[in-house]
Amino acid sequence: MNAKNKSAGEHELSASQEDYLEAVCLLVQRNKVARVRDIADHMKVGMPSVTAALKNLSARGLVNYDPYEVVTLTGPGEQVAQQITRTHTFLRRFLIGVLGVSAASAEANACRLEHAVDAELLERLRSFAEFIEHCPRTGPDWVQEFLEYCNRRQDPEHCKDCKADKNS
Numbered sequence: 001m002n003a004k005n006k007s008a009g010e011h012e013l014s015a016s017q018e019d020y021l022e023a024v025c026l027l028v029q030r031n032k033v034a035r036v037r038d039i040a041d042h043m044k045v046g047m048p049s050v051t052a053a054l055k056n057l058s059a060r061g062l063v064n065y066d067p068y069e070v071v072t073l074t075g076p077g078e079q080v081a082q083q084i085t086r087t088h089t090f091l092r093r094f095l096i097g098v099l100g101v102s103a104a105s106a107e108a109n110a111c112r113l114e115h116a117v118d119a120e121l122l123e124r125l126r127s128f129a130e131f132i133e134h135c136p137r138t139g140p141d142w143v144q145e146f147l148e149y150c151n152r153r154q155d156p157e158h159c160k161d162c163k164a165d166k167n168s
Helices: 015-031 036-043 046-060 073-099 103-113 119-135 139-151 159-167
Strands: none
Touching: 015 036, 015 046, 015 139, 046 159, 073 103, 073 119
């Protein structure tokens, strides 16, 4: 829970700690339980690293962790994990659907961005995505034109008309 999610009296979480919460949440959704070895496999880290992270998150009241038992999120841990997951999902969809990056690139970048973007920027990106989806002057054709512009690195033919109108 970095600065964008921090409430009074709480300590910031590192990107790594947020990733652990997100992994526990995902594994519980997918498998109904999260175990240390499953978290280690998911995150491609060693089990001792997972154990250390879970002890820290447990001390912060975000997970319920006892050795050799399943790991669960506490109420506050669930809230943080859900927020991180929503942010990650939105950023991945934005990167693919609006900016047209590959799914692999979108996934990797969303994972990094989810820890860095603040609430104000995230809300602005959401508003931008809604605007281009619903505004009759933008819409899917506008996104497609943008993607073609990125591929060609030059203005589409009809952009000359818009530029002429703007300068009139």
